[in-house]
Amino acid sequence: MVNILSRAQLMRYGAYVLVGLAVFLIVPQFIASYYVLIWAEILIYAIFALSFNMLMGYTGLLSLGHAAFFGAGGYTVALLVVKGGMDNFWLCIFIALLVSALLGLVFGYLALRTTGIYFIIITLALAQMLWALAWRWRSLTGGDDGLPGIDRPDFGLPWSLEDTTNYYYFILVFFVLSLFILYRISRSPFGRTLVGIRENEPRMQALGYNTWRYKYVCFIIAAVFGGLAGVLKVYQDGFISPTYCSMMTSALVVLMALIGGTRVFTGPILGAGVVWIIKSVVSSYTEYWTLILGILMVVIVMFAPQGIVGYLAQLKERYGTLKG
């Protein structure tokens, strides 16, 4: 059998997972809370980038408006909490994900009528509409002043989520869950079909696939997880502004996916880490952090167009036989 993992392989994967869990669980106990904060943000952006990559990496659809869903999730929670006085976290997140899904339903329906460059432009335009709404509708969204006063959820546990490290663990749960679900989807018949569509859509139609439906469902899945990232971020910040659904945020997630690697499932996670560290850590030393990000992007495009993780995977394949 070719597809069943051998026992040794299973043990190796098991070891990876254990080491990963240990790092993610234990290390935050020993580092300054400023770095825990950044780490938590990286996890949020990793969810965001993974959701984006379902479109970009798996289906071959480049969306320049993925921030729309980040903003939709974030603003829904912000409005429910600040304007609606709702303090039930589960209800808030449920409504926020529902709104993200509905927005994906509408945006996907419109955007997927086009392909190629038109798809890119229309996703950008739709997200910009949302951004303009957040920017101009001051009475509701506070415009560019944003909406402050979003408290972290309180489950009545002894560990307050106002504590950075505790909130980090809270995010970690959602990260692991998202990772698991999206990974399962990527390996499923549905996920394999997306790859086929990316590679040769007319051929998939001729094989009997209703490719539009696959792309549409994928778009909605990406919207929901993009919304989830927005929800987690807004609780983290306690504040929302139109930046959430800005072009900058959309561009950032594209960079994350490209730098990490779009063809490897874990690529966008590393990409999120690299980009966010440059944006938050390097930017505190120099205002030229975007220059560094730009140079990195150029280097990646020129020398490792498959992204960092893609490049490493290729190296491993090339030298794997030496290591045995």
Next chain:
Amino acid sequence: MELLKAEGVSKNFDSLYAVQNVSLSVSGGERRAIIGPNGAGKTTLFNLLAGELEPCSGRIYLFGQDVTTTPVHQRVHLGLARTFQIMNLIPNLSVLDNVKLAIQAIKPFRFGMFRSQNAYTSLLDEAQSLLDRWGLWGKRQDLMQELSYGQQRRVELIMALASKPKILLLDEPTSGLSEAAAASFLDMIRELGRDITVVIVEHDMDVVFDLADYITVLHHGEVIAEGTGREIKDNHMVKEIYLGEES
């Protein structure tokens, strides 16, 4: 019984009539060839039958059902499969992945999201029996693009057969193949059971004479002759088109 029927089908691109008022009917188990010189409208007719194009007028029936406006992917589920004139596969995936995708296309679990594709062992079993039957199981791990042209053609046919079609449409299957590869491909077609009806579009007349029961000849988008191989060979209009233009 008529499995596939076209009734007065026309297709024009702007002012150019590619296919004009074509009627034909193919019955179960038949081996039908559609031939004609370059530019006769063969590929257009083929794409109309497969559903890639929609006719400007006329109707197309599949198993007695009007499919004139039915999209390609739905026709596959009705029992129609096709191959392409220009190799049309998924070059960056392995042979096995290509075939698995082809089999999966008509399975109820094709929208399945939570179990790994590998967990559907029936997929692997079916892929193995198909690839085994045509001697390509040993190549399953190779990327599609690493295969020879002749092998790719064979995989393409396997992928068309994966949906268990009742009608198989072949668009110039031997074009670009060496003589030997073409011969082995045609052997594959001959081995197919009569439960599969085959419609083959060909430029090369020799290819079809020993394969087809019945031949439809297109010229300038119109049907100018129809009959058995012998009848077509003796048809003076056909002779004129194929020989006259050259002499």
